[in-house]
Amino acid sequence: MERNEIIKGRGAQHQVANKFSLHSYEMRDDFLNYCAAEGEEATDPRTSFIDTFPKTIVNKVSSPDVGMEYSLNPYQGCEHGCVYCYARNSHEYWGYGAGLDFEQKILVKRNSVELLEKKLRSKTWKAAPIILSGNTDCYQPVERKLEITRQLLQVFLKYKHPVGIITKNALIQRDLDLLEELAKDNLVRVNLSITTLEEKIRQLLEPRTASIKKRLETVEKLHEKGIPVNVMMAPIIPSINSHEILPLVKAVAERGACGVGYTVVRLNGAIGEVFSTWIRKTMPDRAEKVLHQIAECHNGNLNDSRFGTRMKGDGKIADQVAQQFAIARKRYLPGNERPMLNCSLHEQYKDGQMKLF
Numbered sequence: 001m002e003r004n005e006i007i008k009g010r011g012a013q014h015q016v017a018n019k020f021s022l023h024s025y026e027m028r029d030d031f032l033n034y035c036a037a038e039g040e041e042a043t044d045p046r047t048s049f050i051d052t053f054p055k056t057i058v059n060k061v062s063s064p065d066v067g068m069e070y071s072l073n074p075y076q077g078c079e080h081g082c083v084y085c086y087a088r089n090s091h092e093y094w095g096y097g098a099g100l101d102f103e104q105k106i107l108v109k110r111n112s113v114e115l116l117e118k119k120l121r122s123k124t125w126k127a128a129p130i131i132l133s134g135n136t137d138c139y140q141p142v143e144r145k146l147e148i149t150r151q152l153l154q155v156f157l158k159y160k161h162p163v164g165i166i167t168k169n170a171l172i173q174r175d176l177d178l179l180e181e182l183a184k185d186n187l188v189r190v191n192l193s194i195t196t197l198e199e200k201i202r203q204l205l206e207p208r209t210a211s212i213k214k215r216l217e218t219v220e221k222l223h224e225k226g227i228p229v230n231v232m233m234a235p236i237i238p239s240i241n242s243h244e245i246l247p248l249v250k251a252v253a254e255r256g257a258c259g260v261g262y263t264v265v266r267l268n269g270a271i272g273e274v275f276s277t278w279i280r281k282t283m284p285d286r287a288e289k290v291l292h293q294i295a296e297c298h299n300g301n302l303n304d305s306r307f308g309t310r311m312k313g314d315g316k317i318a319d320q321v322a323q324q325f326a327i328a329r330k331r332y333l334p335g336n337e338r339p340m341l342n343c344s345l346h347e348q349y350k351d352g353q354m355k356l357f
Contacts, residue, residue, distance in 0.1 A: 006281055010081050010103055010207060047079055049142060052107045057115035058130055065311050068164065071134025072116065074148040076107035078136040080168065082206045083278045084235055087135045089269040098270035103208075106142060113151045120159045120346070127346035129189075130156075131164040139169035141208060153178040160185060160349040162341035166232070168193035168206065170214035176225055183227045186342040190222055190229045191261075196241045197248055204282050205240075216255055223256025230338055231257045235265035238293035238317055239286055245321065249328035259338045262325055264313035265294055267302040276302075293317055 059071050077091055081103040088098035096105050109115075119125055132138040138149040153175055156163040163182065165172065172179075172190065182188035194215050196202050202212050210218070222229040231252040236242050249260050267275050279287045291302065297313030298304035304313070312318060 010100060047104050047106060047142075049106050049108050051110050052076075053111050054109055054115070056119075057109065057112050058119050059134070061134060064307055066134075068131040068134055069128050070130045072112070072130050072132055072152070073135045074109050074112040074132075074138055074152065075136050075140060075142070076109070077102050077105055078140050079103055079106060079142065080137055080140055080206055080209045082168075082209065083275055084205065084237065084265050084267070084271065086266075086268065086271065088271050088274060090135060092270065099274050106140075108142070108146065108148070112148050113155060116152055116155050117159075120155065120161055121350055121352075123350075127161055127343040129162045129164050129341045129343070131166060133166040137167050137169060138165065139167040139171040141169075141171075143169075144171055144174075150175050150178065153182070156187065157182055158349070158352050160187060160345035162187045162343055162346075164189050164191065164341070166191045166193065168195075168209045168215065170210035170218045173218055173221055176221065176227075179222070179227045180225045183225070185345060186339060187345070188227060189338065189341060190227060191232050192219060192222075192229055192257075193232045193234055194219075194248065194252065195233060195235070197244055197251060198241075201241060205237075216251060219252055219257055220255040223258075228258050228339055229256070230259040230261065232261050232263070234261070234263040236262055236321055237265045237290065238297065239290050240283075242317075242321060245324040246328045246331075249325075250332050253332035257333070260325070260329065260333060262321070263311045264297050264318055264321060266298055266304045266310055266313070267294065268305060269303070272302045 057072055057074075059073075061068050061071055076094060077096070078085065078087065085102070088102045091098055091102045091105075094107060096102065132149060132152065138152075143149050153163070155161075157178055165188070167190070172192075179188055179190070192215060194212065195205060197212055199212050202209065219229055219231060231248075233241075233245065233248055236245070245262075252260060276287075276291060279290055283290070295302055296315050297318045298310075299306075299314065304310040312322065
């Protein structure tokens, strides 16, 4: 494959060296030329799934500005391939790269369900919302086969425990039956990520996610079943989707979203290299403009780790985004509030059935 050729079906366009690794490698031109002449692939393009068996599954979240206290991720790495994904950096802690490795080497936590049940039965555990997909999407493609997320929802329902979900995959529609039962006791809230209304942009930014049409349909179906659904426009990328704020909020409000939120893109760690390489390949005409505008949102840098400002950015462009969102909420979602999840039932169901006394 030529170095400037776009890798279809992937967000990242190259392997990225793991900063924790003692060794690194690069693809030499003579090797690539040899592979091309022989009709061979220089690397294996297939996704591999690696079974893992962690000791714990519920993670305490210490960050003050991500809106969750506990998270649970049945998978590490994500085949969706969103080029901007903040979770890419976490793949380095598993010994892999944040580029193609993140999309092609998926760690499957096979004992997720048993660990969750053990946690919820613990005498010391006090109910608090646990968010599925605080890091990587619990409804990524392999979930269709493995159904780990569905089994986790069955455990949450059994123990009447509150759960939040973050996803950008319409596969969540498969579990409407469980979500509807959870919603009857105000035990679930869904956060559906919709970054753009333009399908061509979606295919470039998020190559293996559900289509925009399917995601809008998902908002509608969740609402029809009485399941609270909030839409996240995350992230907003200047000069790529920043012009879509009002039409996107209007579209999701018409389909029953109870709220909207957003983040401004930030390219921490290895993501800066992944994103910069990607945009210079896929959008060469506007690449430098976009990168400069992202930096303008973060005090002149592509990355931003400052609590309080890193999620929304600062400066003129970030202020314009905030103003547009304020207008969109006032126009299309006036007075809408996200309901607090119910934490009062779990104590009565700690052994899996309601206590009589």
